[in-house]
Structure formats: C-alpha cells, structure tokens
Amino acid sequence: MFEYEFMQNAMILILIISPLFGLLSTMVLNNRLAYFSDALGHSAYLGIGIGLLLGIAINNVLPVVIFSVIFAVLLVVIKRRYGEVPDTIIGIIASISVALGIIILTGFGGLQKFSQLLVGDILLVAQNQLLPLAILAIILIIIFLFIYKKLVLISVDESLAKSKNISPMLYEIIFTSMVAITVAMSINIVGILLVSALFILPGAISKMISKNMKQYIIISVISCIVLSVIGLIVSYYFSIPTGASIVVCLGIVYIMTLFVVSFKR
C-alpha cells in the first residue's frame, strides 16, 4: 500500500500529528477542555471559508491555523472576563462560526465539494506541507514539555497556581492555541467532525491504567501513535475515511480497557 504517494504522505502526517494528540489529550482531560476542543474543530469551517475567500487552496492549513488560534484566544479572554458561563459562550461562538463557514463555502460551488472536510480525505494531504507541519509539531511538543507541569498545577487549583506566580489565563491561552493549531494541522486527514475525539480518547485510555503523570503521558502518546497507524492501514484495506477508522480503533481499545479495568476491580 505504501507504493502510493498519497499513502506515504498520509502515514507521515499521521506520525506527525498522533504524538501531538496523545500529549495534548492528557491536559485536555485534566483541564476539562473536551467540549472546547470540539468547538474548535467546528469553528475551523469558518477558517477554511475565509481562506477560500482570500483565494487560498482548500487544503492549505494556514488560514485554519490563524483563525483557530484567534478563536481560541478570544474564547479564553471572554471566558476569563465574564466568568463561569463558558459552555454557553463556546456554543454560541462555535455555531456562528459554522453557520458563517457554511454560507461562505456554499458560495463557492455547493457544499458537496467541501463535505470531504467534514470527514477528512487523505488525498487532500499535500506533500509540500509535510515539512512545515513536522517543524510545527516539534515546536508544539517542546512548548508542551515546558508548560505541562504548570497546567497540572492550574488544574489542581487556580489560586494556588496564581500564588506561585503562574497566570492561569496566559497558560490557558497558550494551551488552547496549541489545541487549535493541532486541529488545523489534522483537519485534512481526520475531518472536522471527529477531530475532538482524538483529544479525548488517547488520554481517556491512558487515564484508566496509569498510576502517575509520567505513565499517563507516555501511555497516551504511544496508544495514540499505534492506534492511528493501525487506523490508517485499516482505512486503506476497507476503503473507509481514515479519521473514522482511527477513532473506531481508539474507541475499541477504550472499551476493551474499560472492560478489563472494571473486571479487575
């Protein structure tokens, strides 16, 4: 199967993004950002729409990166300023983004053309984007290693973090921007609908069997890489969308782990 260039590209992209999902997933669960990552995925629709308006190719991730980061920062600032109604705000802003995205995309010749964005399409993965994406991924991983301990302290108690001169808002902005960038990087292959599952499942699998933070992170990353690769191979043989295939693989392992863990107890 790897004699095909599109499969090579897809495999490289999977190896670039899956460790990122594994890492970020742990802190998405820690800091209760699952719903937020879902909204970010949906808002990417508007990012792609704006990109098209500006004449950028549909599979170019740059406009999505920029829009998603703006969206993430905006949400964090609004949430911090207006207190504890984030779900409502996230819901409203995300649906407005999707609606505007649909309107713009429809103007560009019908929704059908863009439905591939909903579920992803490995044929959209462009070879010339792999190197920049790899570099971006390495930068994100380094940033993660610098900030995750602070994120843990914030998740223990925000005032405690503040008393140690850690600004919860700053780190939330940095982290959600990282989530946003990862969404943008992976939309072509995973699709808008399923991207948030990759922020939840690896961490959720690892959470059940780890005893400390190191295990939590390592198991999450390894399971995400292995199951994403398996998902890609399965999607090739069964001719199904890769994103869906990966999510099903992760989902099966999640349920099996849940079963084994509950059985042991």
Next chain:
Amino acid sequence: MENNSERKIHIAKHNSCGLCCVKINNISVKIDNRIILDDINIHMHCGEITCIIGPNGAGKSTLLKSILGMMKHAGSISYLNKNDDITSKPIIGYVPQKISLEKNIPISVKDVLDIAKIDINNNVYKKVIDILKISDLLNKKMGELSGGEVQKVLIALAMNPFPDILLLDEPVANIDRIGIMQVYKIISTLRENFDIAIIVVSHDLESMYNYADNVILMNKKVLKQGSPKEVYDSDEFKKIFEVGDINV
C-alpha cells in the same frame, strides 16, 4: 534556589524566634463603589497562628486575595525579618480549600510535589514531610486521598519557596472530625518548628478557640482582635454569631 538554601540555615538556627513581624496596614477594597474591606490593620509575629473569623460576606476571601496580591487594594503589607530588614514582599504560601482536580486523573502526590519543586531529600522538606506525615501517600493518586490527606499535601505545596506567611483558606471545610484535629495539630507543629506566621480563615470557631493565638473578628472591618478568649467573650462576637444564629 540559592536564595532558599541561605534561608534554610536560618530556619535551622531559629525555631520560631518570634521576632519577624508581618504588618497588614490599612487594607481597603472597593468594588463598584461598594466597600468590601474597610481599613484592615493586622499585626502578627512568626510562630503565631492568627485566625480570621466573620460571618459570610464579611470579606474574608477578599482579604486573603488582597494579601496574596490577586486583588487590587489600598494599603500595604510589610514584612520585618529578624534582622529588621523591611520588605514589602513577604513570601506567602497559600493553601487552598480543596482541589479542583478530577477524581480519576492519574496524578500522584509525588507528581505534584515534584511540580512544586519540593525535594524530599532536602533536610528542611524532609522535616516538613515528616510533620505532615505524607511519606506513605507519595505514590497515591491525588484523587484517591481523603479530605484531610489532600489538605496535608496542599500544605506541603505551599512550603516552597519557604514562606514567611502561611495562608490557609478554610482548611477543614471538607474534612471529618478526626481529620480536623490532625490538620490543626500539624499547623501547630509547623508553627513550633519554623519561622512562619500562620493565618487561618475558618468557620470552625470551636477548634480555633483551642489552636489560635490571636483571633480577628471581622465584618468588612476589624470588629475585635485579641486572644481567643477576649474575642469570644466580646459583645461584638455575641452580636454577630449568637444573634445571627437566632435569626437563622
């Protein structure tokens, strides 16, 4: 870190010298022209437990946030160490009420101690962990701890950088009776062993009577301060707590 190791020596030399002094001067907070805190003055020494009590809405949390520097306020906080060096920025160790961590998150006690850079092989922190009796908990997940155990770990987290003032916000709000006694014993032992001024905000009037050196009764401003007996016998105390109870 170097700064800390210098400090270590004088922690070992002086056990609660009683010479260091924390002065909270004229703290006032106004939000939208509403007075939340009105000219609060508190003086305390290291090795003392000062308890802040007051009805709900008295501004206790606001006072804590002001001391921590998280809230805009008028007035100042100064710290005078035993060499009479005045600094406006004492190191404050803050102990929150509870943790917001989800129950099943695999973060162990050792993980959080590492994050707070508490080296369990360092002599000072060995002693702290000994006093807190948390060495058996190191490999447990934070979510598996009882309320009292969580409080002990949170106290440990507040000990680096080594604080001049330890600030505890309702430390026993989520703990059973036995746990409450343990936490207060620990706070007393810390006070005996280190040069720390300890401030406790609490609703637990009964325990505070036994453990506090000073009690401050406040309701937006300081109504009465002194020894527990002085405050508990005062008319101001009776007015707030007893009359308040009848109304309820």
